[in-house]
Amino acid sequence: MRDFGYMEKGQSSSLYDFKLWVRILRISSGFKVPIGIAVALSLGATFAALSVPYLMKTGIDSYITVTTIPVDQRYGGLGKIGLIIGVLISIGFALTFIQAVLLEWVGQSVMHRIRQRLFNHILNLDLSFLTNQPAGRLVTRLTNDVQNMYEMFTSVLVTMFNDILRLIGILVVLYLLNVQLALVMTIFVPLALIMTLVFxxxxxxxxxxxxxxxxxxxxxxxxxxxxxxxxxxxxxQRQWYEKFDSLSGEYLSRTLKQIRLFAAFMPLTEFMSWTAVGLILLYGGNLVIDRSLSIGELIAFIAYMRLFFQPLRELAQKYSIVQSALA
Known part of the structure:
Protein backbone atom coordinates (compact mmCIF):
# COMPACT_ATOMS: atom_id res chain seq x y z
CA MET A 1 0.00 0.00 0.00
CA ARG A 2 1.18 3.51 -0.78
CA ASP A 3 2.69 5.51 2.11
CA PHE A 4 0.55 8.54 2.82
CA GLY A 5 2.68 9.71 5.70
CA TYR A 6 0.49 8.30 8.45
CA MET A 7 2.07 8.71 11.84
CA GLU A 8 1.67 5.90 14.30
CA LYS A 9 1.59 6.73 17.97
CA GLY A 10 5.02 7.29 19.39
CA GLN A 11 6.29 8.77 16.14
CA SER A 12 6.42 12.45 15.38
CA SER A 13 7.44 14.69 12.58
CA SER A 14 9.83 17.55 12.97
CA LEU A 15 9.62 21.26 12.43
CA TYR A 16 12.53 20.76 10.02
CA ASP A 17 10.79 18.01 7.99
CA PHE A 18 11.09 19.58 4.54
CA LYS A 19 8.87 17.01 2.80
CA LEU A 20 6.04 17.62 5.24
CA TRP A 21 6.25 21.38 4.74
CA VAL A 22 6.10 20.84 0.97
CA ARG A 23 2.90 18.83 1.42
CA ILE A 24 1.37 21.52 3.65
CA LEU A 25 2.28 24.29 1.20
CA ARG A 26 0.89 22.25 -1.68
CA ILE A 27 -2.47 21.97 0.09
CA SER A 28 -2.58 25.73 0.62
CA SER A 29 -1.25 26.58 -2.86
CA GLY A 30 -4.66 27.81 -3.99
CA PHE A 31 -4.60 30.59 -1.40
CA LYS A 32 -1.37 32.37 -2.34
CA VAL A 33 -3.07 35.72 -2.97
CA PRO A 34 -4.99 35.96 0.35
CA ILE A 35 -1.94 34.72 2.28
CA GLY A 36 0.20 37.34 0.53
CA ILE A 37 -2.36 40.01 1.41
CA ALA A 38 -2.30 38.82 5.03
CA VAL A 39 1.50 39.16 5.08
CA ALA A 40 1.25 42.70 3.68
CA LEU A 41 -1.38 43.62 6.28
CA SER A 42 0.89 42.20 8.96
CA LEU A 43 3.75 44.40 7.77
CA GLY A 44 1.52 47.46 7.90
CA ALA A 45 0.29 46.66 11.41
CA THR A 46 3.87 46.12 12.59
CA PHE A 47 4.99 49.45 11.17
CA ALA A 48 2.09 51.22 12.89
CA ALA A 49 2.88 49.58 16.24
CA LEU A 50 6.60 50.40 16.09
CA SER A 51 5.94 54.02 15.12
CA VAL A 52 4.02 54.90 18.30
CA PRO A 53 6.95 54.87 20.80
CA TYR A 54 9.07 56.93 18.41
CA LEU A 55 6.30 59.51 18.09
CA MET A 56 6.06 59.60 21.88
CA LYS A 57 9.80 60.37 21.99
CA THR A 58 9.31 63.16 19.44
CA GLY A 59 6.48 64.68 21.44
CA ILE A 60 8.43 64.63 24.70
CA ASP A 61 11.73 65.93 23.32
CA SER A 62 10.33 68.44 20.84
CA TYR A 63 7.41 69.92 22.78
CA ILE A 64 7.14 68.84 26.44
CA THR A 65 10.72 69.36 27.66
CA VAL A 66 11.52 72.26 25.32
CA THR A 67 10.81 75.70 26.78
CA THR A 68 12.33 77.83 24.02
CA ILE A 69 9.25 77.79 21.78
CA PRO A 70 5.87 79.44 22.47
CA VAL A 71 3.35 77.52 24.55
CA ASP A 72 0.70 77.56 21.82
CA GLN A 73 3.16 75.92 19.40
CA ARG A 74 3.95 73.27 21.99
CA TYR A 75 0.24 72.52 22.46
CA GLY A 76 -0.25 72.47 18.72
CA GLY A 77 2.69 70.14 18.15
CA LEU A 78 1.49 67.74 20.84
CA GLY A 79 -1.99 67.80 19.34
CA LYS A 80 -0.64 66.87 15.91
CA ILE A 81 1.46 64.03 17.32
CA GLY A 82 -1.51 62.80 19.36
CA LEU A 83 -3.65 62.85 16.22
CA ILE A 84 -1.02 60.92 14.23
CA ILE A 85 -0.75 58.33 17.02
CA GLY A 86 -4.53 57.95 17.06
CA VAL A 87 -4.61 57.48 13.28
CA LEU A 88 -1.80 54.90 13.42
CA ILE A 89 -3.54 52.97 16.20
CA SER A 90 -6.79 52.99 14.21
CA ILE A 91 -4.99 51.84 11.05
CA GLY A 92 -3.22 49.09 13.00
CA PHE A 93 -6.55 47.94 14.46
CA ALA A 94 -8.20 47.89 11.03
CA LEU A 95 -5.30 46.01 9.41
CA THR A 96 -5.22 43.46 12.23
CA PHE A 97 -9.00 42.95 11.99
CA ILE A 98 -8.92 42.41 8.22
CA GLN A 99 -5.94 40.09 8.57
CA ALA A 100 -7.70 38.02 11.25
CA VAL A 101 -10.85 37.63 9.12
CA LEU A 102 -8.78 36.75 6.05
CA LEU A 103 -6.72 34.16 7.89
CA GLU A 104 -9.85 32.61 9.41
CA TRP A 105 -11.28 32.21 5.93
CA VAL A 106 -8.06 30.70 4.59
CA GLY A 107 -7.73 28.40 7.59
CA GLN A 108 -11.32 27.15 7.37
CA SER A 109 -11.03 26.62 3.61
CA VAL A 110 -7.76 24.69 3.91
CA MET A 111 -9.12 22.58 6.77
CA HIS A 112 -12.24 21.79 4.76
CA ARG A 113 -10.01 20.55 1.95
CA ILE A 114 -7.92 18.46 4.38
CA ARG A 115 -11.00 16.92 6.03
CA GLN A 116 -12.43 15.94 2.66
CA ARG A 117 -9.16 14.34 1.56
CA LEU A 118 -8.68 12.55 4.88
CA PHE A 119 -12.17 11.10 4.89
CA ASN A 120 -11.84 9.99 1.28
CA HIS A 121 -8.45 8.47 2.15
CA ILE A 122 -9.95 6.52 5.07
CA LEU A 123 -12.73 5.21 2.84
CA ASN A 124 -10.12 3.73 0.49
CA LEU A 125 -7.77 2.24 3.09
CA ASP A 126 -7.09 -1.49 3.20
CA LEU A 127 -9.45 -3.49 5.38
CA SER A 128 -6.49 -4.96 7.28
CA PHE A 129 -5.37 -1.48 8.30
CA LEU A 130 -8.85 -0.46 9.46
CA THR A 131 -9.17 -3.69 11.45
CA ASN A 132 -5.96 -3.00 13.38
CA GLN A 133 -6.73 0.67 14.09
CA PRO A 134 -9.13 1.72 16.87
CA ALA A 135 -11.93 3.82 15.43
CA GLY A 136 -11.40 6.44 18.13
CA ARG A 137 -7.87 7.09 16.91
CA LEU A 138 -9.10 7.67 13.37
CA VAL A 139 -11.79 10.02 14.69
CA THR A 140 -9.07 11.94 16.53
CA ARG A 141 -7.14 12.27 13.27
CA LEU A 142 -10.21 13.72 11.55
CA THR A 143 -11.19 16.10 14.34
CA ASN A 144 -8.55 17.12 16.89
CA ASP A 145 -5.54 16.84 14.58
CA VAL A 146 -7.26 18.80 11.83
CA GLN A 147 -8.14 21.46 14.41
CA ASN A 148 -4.44 21.73 15.31
CA MET A 149 -3.63 22.26 11.65
CA TYR A 150 -6.30 24.96 11.51
CA GLU A 151 -4.71 26.79 14.45
CA MET A 152 -1.35 26.64 12.70
CA PHE A 153 -2.75 28.25 9.55
CA THR A 154 -4.72 30.98 11.32
CA SER A 155 -2.50 31.96 14.23
CA VAL A 156 1.00 30.83 13.33
CA LEU A 157 2.26 30.90 9.76
CA VAL A 158 1.75 34.59 9.00
CA THR A 159 1.78 35.95 12.56
CA MET A 160 5.00 34.09 13.39
CA PHE A 161 6.60 35.90 10.47
CA ASN A 162 5.10 39.10 11.89
CA ASP A 163 6.62 38.45 15.34
CA ILE A 164 10.07 37.76 13.92
CA LEU A 165 9.85 40.91 11.81
CA ARG A 166 8.79 42.92 14.86
CA LEU A 167 11.73 41.62 16.90
CA ILE A 168 14.18 42.58 14.16
CA GLY A 169 12.53 45.97 13.74
CA ILE A 170 12.69 46.72 17.47
CA LEU A 171 16.38 45.79 17.63
CA VAL A 172 17.17 48.05 14.67
CA VAL A 173 15.26 50.99 16.18
CA LEU A 174 16.91 50.51 19.59
CA TYR A 175 20.40 50.63 18.08
CA LEU A 176 19.45 53.72 16.09
CA LEU A 177 18.23 55.44 19.26
CA ASN A 178 21.22 54.67 21.48
CA VAL A 179 23.94 52.07 20.97
CA GLN A 180 24.93 51.91 24.66
CA LEU A 181 21.42 51.16 25.89
CA ALA A 182 20.87 48.74 23.01
CA LEU A 183 23.97 46.78 24.05
CA VAL A 184 22.62 46.54 27.61
CA MET A 185 19.34 45.25 26.26
CA THR A 186 21.08 42.76 23.94
CA ILE A 187 22.24 40.84 27.02
CA PHE A 188 18.67 39.64 27.48
CA VAL A 189 18.24 38.44 23.88
CA PRO A 190 20.18 35.13 24.19
CA LEU A 191 18.65 34.52 27.63
CA ALA A 192 15.16 35.03 26.26
CA LEU A 193 15.85 32.82 23.23
CA ILE A 194 17.25 30.01 25.38
CA MET A 195 14.25 30.19 27.71
CA THR A 196 11.88 30.21 24.74
CA LEU A 197 13.53 27.18 23.11
CA VAL A 198 13.55 25.22 26.37
CA PHE A 199 9.89 26.03 26.92
CA GLN A 237 -20.05 -1.82 34.01
CA ARG A 238 -18.00 -1.22 37.15
CA GLN A 239 -14.75 -2.49 35.62
CA TRP A 240 -15.23 -0.45 32.47
CA TYR A 241 -16.07 2.65 34.51
CA GLU A 242 -12.88 2.22 36.54
CA LYS A 243 -10.84 1.86 33.35
CA PHE A 244 -12.39 5.01 31.90
CA ASP A 245 -11.81 6.82 35.18
CA SER A 246 -8.14 5.82 34.98
CA LEU A 247 -7.82 7.07 31.39
CA SER A 248 -9.64 10.30 32.19
CA GLY A 249 -7.54 10.86 35.32
CA GLU A 250 -4.34 10.43 33.31
CA TYR A 251 -5.63 12.95 30.76
CA LEU A 252 -6.34 15.41 33.57
CA SER A 253 -2.86 14.88 35.00
CA ARG A 254 -1.16 15.50 31.66
CA THR A 255 -3.28 18.59 31.01
CA LEU A 256 -2.41 20.04 34.42
CA LYS A 257 1.29 19.51 33.70
CA GLN A 258 0.92 21.56 30.52
CA ILE A 259 -0.96 24.28 32.42
CA ARG A 260 1.76 24.42 35.09
CA LEU A 261 4.40 24.76 32.37
CA PHE A 262 2.59 27.72 30.79
CA ALA A 263 1.91 29.20 34.22
CA ALA A 264 5.66 29.12 34.97
CA PHE A 265 6.81 30.44 31.59
CA MET A 266 4.65 33.56 31.48
CA PRO A 267 5.76 34.98 34.88
CA LEU A 268 9.39 34.19 34.00
CA THR A 269 9.05 36.19 30.81
CA GLU A 270 7.42 39.05 32.70
CA PHE A 271 10.19 38.94 35.31
CA MET A 272 12.85 39.12 32.61
CA SER A 273 10.98 41.93 30.88
CA TRP A 274 10.72 44.06 34.02
CA THR A 275 14.33 43.28 34.95
CA ALA A 276 15.39 44.61 31.55
CA VAL A 277 13.23 47.71 32.05
CA GLY A 278 14.81 48.24 35.48
CA LEU A 279 18.34 48.05 34.09
CA ILE A 280 17.44 50.36 31.21
CA LEU A 281 15.90 52.83 33.66
CA LEU A 282 18.97 52.68 35.92
CA TYR A 283 21.58 52.98 33.18
CA GLY A 284 19.50 55.25 30.97
CA GLY A 285 18.66 57.50 33.92
CA ASN A 286 22.36 58.10 34.46
CA LEU A 287 22.75 58.96 30.79
CA VAL A 288 19.87 61.43 31.07
CA ILE A 289 21.50 63.06 34.10
CA ASP A 290 24.76 63.29 32.15
CA ARG A 291 22.79 64.76 29.21
CA SER A 292 23.93 61.91 26.96
CA LEU A 293 20.33 60.78 26.47
CA SER A 294 17.04 62.64 26.27
CA ILE A 295 14.02 61.83 28.43
CA GLY A 296 12.01 61.05 25.30
CA GLU A 297 14.60 58.54 24.13
CA LEU A 298 14.58 56.84 27.53
CA ILE A 299 10.79 56.55 27.57
CA ALA A 300 10.78 55.27 23.98
CA PHE A 301 13.46 52.73 24.92
CA ILE A 302 11.34 51.43 27.79
CA ALA A 303 8.28 51.22 25.54
CA TYR A 304 10.22 49.26 22.92
CA MET A 305 11.55 46.94 25.62
CA ARG A 306 8.01 46.10 26.67
CA LEU A 307 7.11 45.46 23.03
CA PHE A 308 10.21 43.28 22.56
CA PHE A 309 9.22 40.56 25.03
CA GLN A 310 5.65 40.25 23.80
CA PRO A 311 6.52 38.54 20.48
CA LEU A 312 8.98 36.28 22.30
CA ARG A 313 6.13 34.93 24.43
CA GLU A 314 3.95 34.52 21.36
CA LEU A 315 6.72 32.80 19.38
CA ALA A 316 7.13 30.16 22.09
CA GLN A 317 3.41 29.40 22.05
CA LYS A 318 3.20 29.37 18.26
CA TYR A 319 6.27 27.15 17.98
CA SER A 320 4.43 24.66 20.18
CA ILE A 321 1.32 24.90 17.99
CA VAL A 322 3.42 24.18 14.88
CA GLN A 323 5.03 21.16 16.54
CA SER A 324 1.62 19.92 17.66
CA ALA A 325 0.17 20.38 14.18
CA LEU A 326 3.08 18.64 12.45
CA ALA A 327 3.07 15.72 14.91
Whole structure:
Protein backbone atom coordinates (compact mmCIF):
# COMPACT_ATOMS: atom_id res chain seq x y z
CA MET A 1 0.00 0.00 0.00
CA ARG A 2 1.18 3.51 -0.78
CA ASP A 3 2.69 5.51 2.11
CA PHE A 4 0.55 8.54 2.82
CA GLY A 5 2.68 9.71 5.70
CA TYR A 6 0.49 8.30 8.45
CA MET A 7 2.07 8.71 11.84
CA GLU A 8 1.67 5.90 14.30
CA LYS A 9 1.59 6.73 17.97
CA GLY A 10 5.02 7.29 19.39
CA GLN A 11 6.29 8.77 16.14
CA SER A 12 6.42 12.45 15.38
CA SER A 13 7.44 14.69 12.58
CA SER A 14 9.83 17.55 12.97
CA LEU A 15 9.62 21.26 12.43
CA TYR A 16 12.53 20.76 10.02
CA ASP A 17 10.79 18.01 7.99
CA PHE A 18 11.09 19.58 4.54
CA LYS A 19 8.87 17.01 2.80
CA LEU A 20 6.04 17.62 5.24
CA TRP A 21 6.25 21.38 4.74
CA VAL A 22 6.10 20.84 0.97
CA ARG A 23 2.90 18.83 1.42
CA ILE A 24 1.37 21.52 3.65
CA LEU A 25 2.28 24.29 1.20
CA ARG A 26 0.89 22.25 -1.68
CA ILE A 27 -2.47 21.97 0.09
CA SER A 28 -2.58 25.73 0.62
CA SER A 29 -1.25 26.58 -2.86
CA GLY A 30 -4.66 27.81 -3.99
CA PHE A 31 -4.60 30.59 -1.40
CA LYS A 32 -1.37 32.37 -2.34
CA VAL A 33 -3.07 35.72 -2.97
CA PRO A 34 -4.99 35.96 0.35
CA ILE A 35 -1.94 34.72 2.28
CA GLY A 36 0.20 37.34 0.53
CA ILE A 37 -2.36 40.01 1.41
CA ALA A 38 -2.30 38.82 5.03
CA VAL A 39 1.50 39.16 5.08
CA ALA A 40 1.25 42.70 3.68
CA LEU A 41 -1.38 43.62 6.28
CA SER A 42 0.89 42.20 8.96
CA LEU A 43 3.75 44.40 7.77
CA GLY A 44 1.52 47.46 7.90
CA ALA A 45 0.29 46.66 11.41
CA THR A 46 3.87 46.12 12.59
CA PHE A 47 4.99 49.45 11.17
CA ALA A 48 2.09 51.22 12.89
CA ALA A 49 2.88 49.58 16.24
CA LEU A 50 6.60 50.40 16.09
CA SER A 51 5.94 54.02 15.12
CA VAL A 52 4.02 54.90 18.30
CA PRO A 53 6.95 54.87 20.80
CA TYR A 54 9.07 56.93 18.41
CA LEU A 55 6.30 59.51 18.09
CA MET A 56 6.06 59.60 21.88
CA LYS A 57 9.80 60.37 21.99
CA THR A 58 9.31 63.16 19.44
CA GLY A 59 6.48 64.68 21.44
CA ILE A 60 8.43 64.63 24.70
CA ASP A 61 11.73 65.93 23.32
CA SER A 62 10.33 68.44 20.84
CA TYR A 63 7.41 69.92 22.78
CA ILE A 64 7.14 68.84 26.44
CA THR A 65 10.72 69.36 27.66
CA VAL A 66 11.52 72.26 25.32
CA THR A 67 10.81 75.70 26.78
CA THR A 68 12.33 77.83 24.02
CA ILE A 69 9.25 77.79 21.78
CA PRO A 70 5.87 79.44 22.47
CA VAL A 71 3.35 77.52 24.55
CA ASP A 72 0.70 77.56 21.82
CA GLN A 73 3.16 75.92 19.40
CA ARG A 74 3.95 73.27 21.99
CA TYR A 75 0.24 72.52 22.46
CA GLY A 76 -0.25 72.47 18.72
CA GLY A 77 2.69 70.14 18.15
CA LEU A 78 1.49 67.74 20.84
CA GLY A 79 -1.99 67.80 19.34
CA LYS A 80 -0.64 66.87 15.91
CA ILE A 81 1.46 64.03 17.32
CA GLY A 82 -1.51 62.80 19.36
CA LEU A 83 -3.65 62.85 16.22
CA ILE A 84 -1.02 60.92 14.23
CA ILE A 85 -0.75 58.33 17.02
CA GLY A 86 -4.53 57.95 17.06
CA VAL A 87 -4.61 57.48 13.28
CA LEU A 88 -1.80 54.90 13.42
CA ILE A 89 -3.54 52.97 16.20
CA SER A 90 -6.79 52.99 14.21
CA ILE A 91 -4.99 51.84 11.05
CA GLY A 92 -3.22 49.09 13.00
CA PHE A 93 -6.55 47.94 14.46
CA ALA A 94 -8.20 47.89 11.03
CA LEU A 95 -5.30 46.01 9.41
CA THR A 96 -5.22 43.46 12.23
CA PHE A 97 -9.00 42.95 11.99
CA ILE A 98 -8.92 42.41 8.22
CA GLN A 99 -5.94 40.09 8.57
CA ALA A 100 -7.70 38.02 11.25
CA VAL A 101 -10.85 37.63 9.12
CA LEU A 102 -8.78 36.75 6.05
CA LEU A 103 -6.72 34.16 7.89
CA GLU A 104 -9.85 32.61 9.41
CA TRP A 105 -11.28 32.21 5.93
CA VAL A 106 -8.06 30.70 4.59
CA GLY A 107 -7.73 28.40 7.59
CA GLN A 108 -11.32 27.15 7.37
CA SER A 109 -11.03 26.62 3.61
CA VAL A 110 -7.76 24.69 3.91
CA MET A 111 -9.12 22.58 6.77
CA HIS A 112 -12.24 21.79 4.76
CA ARG A 113 -10.01 20.55 1.95
CA ILE A 114 -7.92 18.46 4.38
CA ARG A 115 -11.00 16.92 6.03
CA GLN A 116 -12.43 15.94 2.66
CA ARG A 117 -9.16 14.34 1.56
CA LEU A 118 -8.68 12.55 4.88
CA PHE A 119 -12.17 11.10 4.89
CA ASN A 120 -11.84 9.99 1.28
CA HIS A 121 -8.45 8.47 2.15
CA ILE A 122 -9.95 6.52 5.07
CA LEU A 123 -12.73 5.21 2.84
CA ASN A 124 -10.12 3.73 0.49
CA LEU A 125 -7.77 2.24 3.09
CA ASP A 126 -7.09 -1.49 3.20
CA LEU A 127 -9.45 -3.49 5.38
CA SER A 128 -6.49 -4.96 7.28
CA PHE A 129 -5.37 -1.48 8.30
CA LEU A 130 -8.85 -0.46 9.46
CA THR A 131 -9.17 -3.69 11.45
CA ASN A 132 -5.96 -3.00 13.38
CA GLN A 133 -6.73 0.67 14.09
CA PRO A 134 -9.13 1.72 16.87
CA ALA A 135 -11.93 3.82 15.43
CA GLY A 136 -11.40 6.44 18.13
CA ARG A 137 -7.87 7.09 16.91
CA LEU A 138 -9.10 7.67 13.37
CA VAL A 139 -11.79 10.02 14.69
CA THR A 140 -9.07 11.94 16.53
CA ARG A 141 -7.14 12.27 13.27
CA LEU A 142 -10.21 13.72 11.55
CA THR A 143 -11.19 16.10 14.34
CA ASN A 144 -8.55 17.12 16.89
CA ASP A 145 -5.54 16.84 14.58
CA VAL A 146 -7.26 18.80 11.83
CA GLN A 147 -8.14 21.46 14.41
CA ASN A 148 -4.44 21.73 15.31
CA MET A 149 -3.63 22.26 11.65
CA TYR A 150 -6.30 24.96 11.51
CA GLU A 151 -4.71 26.79 14.45
CA MET A 152 -1.35 26.64 12.70
CA PHE A 153 -2.75 28.25 9.55
CA THR A 154 -4.72 30.98 11.32
CA SER A 155 -2.50 31.96 14.23
CA VAL A 156 1.00 30.83 13.33
CA LEU A 157 2.26 30.90 9.76
CA VAL A 158 1.75 34.59 9.00
CA THR A 159 1.78 35.95 12.56
CA MET A 160 5.00 34.09 13.39
CA PHE A 161 6.60 35.90 10.47
CA ASN A 162 5.10 39.10 11.89
CA ASP A 163 6.62 38.45 15.34
CA ILE A 164 10.07 37.76 13.92
CA LEU A 165 9.85 40.91 11.81
CA ARG A 166 8.79 42.92 14.86
CA LEU A 167 11.73 41.62 16.90
CA ILE A 168 14.18 42.58 14.16
CA GLY A 169 12.53 45.97 13.74
CA ILE A 170 12.69 46.72 17.47
CA LEU A 171 16.38 45.79 17.63
CA VAL A 172 17.17 48.05 14.67
CA VAL A 173 15.26 50.99 16.18
CA LEU A 174 16.91 50.51 19.59
CA TYR A 175 20.40 50.63 18.08
CA LEU A 176 19.45 53.72 16.09
CA LEU A 177 18.23 55.44 19.26
CA ASN A 178 21.22 54.67 21.48
CA VAL A 179 23.94 52.07 20.97
CA GLN A 180 24.93 51.91 24.66
CA LEU A 181 21.42 51.16 25.89
CA ALA A 182 20.87 48.74 23.01
CA LEU A 183 23.97 46.78 24.05
CA VAL A 184 22.62 46.54 27.61
CA MET A 185 19.34 45.25 26.26
CA THR A 186 21.08 42.76 23.94
CA ILE A 187 22.24 40.84 27.02
CA PHE A 188 18.67 39.64 27.48
CA VAL A 189 18.24 38.44 23.88
CA PRO A 190 20.18 35.13 24.19
CA LEU A 191 18.65 34.52 27.63
CA ALA A 192 15.16 35.03 26.26
CA LEU A 193 15.85 32.82 23.23
CA ILE A 194 17.25 30.01 25.38
CA MET A 195 14.25 30.19 27.71
CA THR A 196 11.88 30.21 24.74
CA LEU A 197 13.53 27.18 23.11
CA VAL A 198 13.55 25.22 26.37
CA PHE A 199 9.89 26.03 26.92
CA UNK A 200 9.00 25.06 23.34
CA UNK A 201 10.67 21.67 23.70
CA UNK A 202 8.93 20.94 26.99
CA UNK A 203 5.60 22.19 25.68
CA UNK A 204 5.84 19.93 22.65
CA UNK A 205 6.30 16.88 24.88
CA UNK A 206 3.29 17.91 26.96
CA UNK A 207 1.14 18.50 23.87
CA UNK A 208 1.99 15.09 22.43
CA UNK A 209 1.29 13.38 25.75
CA UNK A 210 -2.13 15.04 25.93
CA UNK A 211 -3.00 14.18 22.34
CA UNK A 212 -1.97 10.54 22.65
CA UNK A 213 -4.06 10.18 25.82
CA UNK A 214 -7.05 11.85 24.14
CA UNK A 215 -6.72 9.34 21.31
CA UNK A 216 -6.86 6.49 23.87
CA UNK A 217 -9.97 7.98 25.48
CA UNK A 218 -11.73 8.36 22.12
CA UNK A 219 -10.85 4.78 21.18
CA UNK A 220 -12.09 3.45 24.53
CA UNK A 221 -15.36 5.40 24.35
CA UNK A 222 -16.03 4.23 20.81
CA UNK A 223 -15.37 0.59 21.70
CA UNK A 224 -17.46 0.90 24.86
CA UNK A 225 -20.48 2.38 23.08
CA UNK A 226 -20.35 -0.12 20.22
CA UNK A 227 -20.04 -3.04 22.66
CA UNK A 228 -22.26 -1.72 25.46
CA UNK A 229 -24.70 -4.64 25.17
CA UNK A 230 -21.90 -7.14 25.82
CA UNK A 231 -20.61 -5.09 28.75
CA UNK A 232 -24.08 -5.07 30.32
CA UNK A 233 -24.64 -8.74 29.54
CA UNK A 234 -21.57 -9.78 31.55
CA UNK A 235 -22.09 -7.14 34.25
CA UNK A 236 -18.78 -5.40 33.54
CA GLN A 237 -20.05 -1.82 34.01
CA ARG A 238 -18.00 -1.22 37.15
CA GLN A 239 -14.75 -2.49 35.62
CA TRP A 240 -15.23 -0.45 32.47
CA TYR A 241 -16.07 2.65 34.51
CA GLU A 242 -12.88 2.22 36.54
CA LYS A 243 -10.84 1.86 33.35
CA PHE A 244 -12.39 5.01 31.90
CA ASP A 245 -11.81 6.82 35.18
CA SER A 246 -8.14 5.82 34.98
CA LEU A 247 -7.82 7.07 31.39
CA SER A 248 -9.64 10.30 32.19
CA GLY A 249 -7.54 10.86 35.32
CA GLU A 250 -4.34 10.43 33.31
CA TYR A 251 -5.63 12.95 30.76
CA LEU A 252 -6.34 15.41 33.57
CA SER A 253 -2.86 14.88 35.00
CA ARG A 254 -1.16 15.50 31.66
CA THR A 255 -3.28 18.59 31.01
CA LEU A 256 -2.41 20.04 34.42
CA LYS A 257 1.29 19.51 33.70
CA GLN A 258 0.92 21.56 30.52
CA ILE A 259 -0.96 24.28 32.42
CA ARG A 260 1.76 24.42 35.09
CA LEU A 261 4.40 24.76 32.37
CA PHE A 262 2.59 27.72 30.79
CA ALA A 263 1.91 29.20 34.22
CA ALA A 264 5.66 29.12 34.97
CA PHE A 265 6.81 30.44 31.59
CA MET A 266 4.65 33.56 31.48
CA PRO A 267 5.76 34.98 34.88
CA LEU A 268 9.39 34.19 34.00
CA THR A 269 9.05 36.19 30.81
CA GLU A 270 7.42 39.05 32.70
CA PHE A 271 10.19 38.94 35.31
CA MET A 272 12.85 39.12 32.61
CA SER A 273 10.98 41.93 30.88
CA TRP A 274 10.72 44.06 34.02
CA THR A 275 14.33 43.28 34.95
CA ALA A 276 15.39 44.61 31.55
CA VAL A 277 13.23 47.71 32.05
CA GLY A 278 14.81 48.24 35.48
CA LEU A 279 18.34 48.05 34.09
CA ILE A 280 17.44 50.36 31.21
CA LEU A 281 15.90 52.83 33.66
CA LEU A 282 18.97 52.68 35.92
CA TYR A 283 21.58 52.98 33.18
CA GLY A 284 19.50 55.25 30.97
CA GLY A 285 18.66 57.50 33.92
CA ASN A 286 22.36 58.10 34.46
CA LEU A 287 22.75 58.96 30.79
CA VAL A 288 19.87 61.43 31.07
CA ILE A 289 21.50 63.06 34.10
CA ASP A 290 24.76 63.29 32.15
CA ARG A 291 22.79 64.76 29.21
CA SER A 292 23.93 61.91 26.96
CA LEU A 293 20.33 60.78 26.47
CA SER A 294 17.04 62.64 26.27
CA ILE A 295 14.02 61.83 28.43
CA GLY A 296 12.01 61.05 25.30
CA GLU A 297 14.60 58.54 24.13
CA LEU A 298 14.58 56.84 27.53
CA ILE A 299 10.79 56.55 27.57
CA ALA A 300 10.78 55.27 23.98
CA PHE A 301 13.46 52.73 24.92
CA ILE A 302 11.34 51.43 27.79
CA ALA A 303 8.28 51.22 25.54
CA TYR A 304 10.22 49.26 22.92
CA MET A 305 11.55 46.94 25.62
CA ARG A 306 8.01 46.10 26.67
CA LEU A 307 7.11 45.46 23.03
CA PHE A 308 10.21 43.28 22.56
CA PHE A 309 9.22 40.56 25.03
CA GLN A 310 5.65 40.25 23.80
CA PRO A 311 6.52 38.54 20.48
CA LEU A 312 8.98 36.28 22.30
CA ARG A 313 6.13 34.93 24.43
CA GLU A 314 3.95 34.52 21.36
CA LEU A 315 6.72 32.80 19.38
CA ALA A 316 7.13 30.16 22.09
CA GLN A 317 3.41 29.40 22.05
CA LYS A 318 3.20 29.37 18.26
CA TYR A 319 6.27 27.15 17.98
CA SER A 320 4.43 24.66 20.18
CA ILE A 321 1.32 24.90 17.99
CA VAL A 322 3.42 24.18 14.88
CA GLN A 323 5.03 21.16 16.54
CA SER A 324 1.62 19.92 17.66
CA ALA A 325 0.17 20.38 14.18
CA LEU A 326 3.08 18.64 12.45
CA ALA A 327 3.07 15.72 14.91
Missing amino acids: SGLAREKFRAIRSQLSRINSFVQESVSGISIVQLFGQ
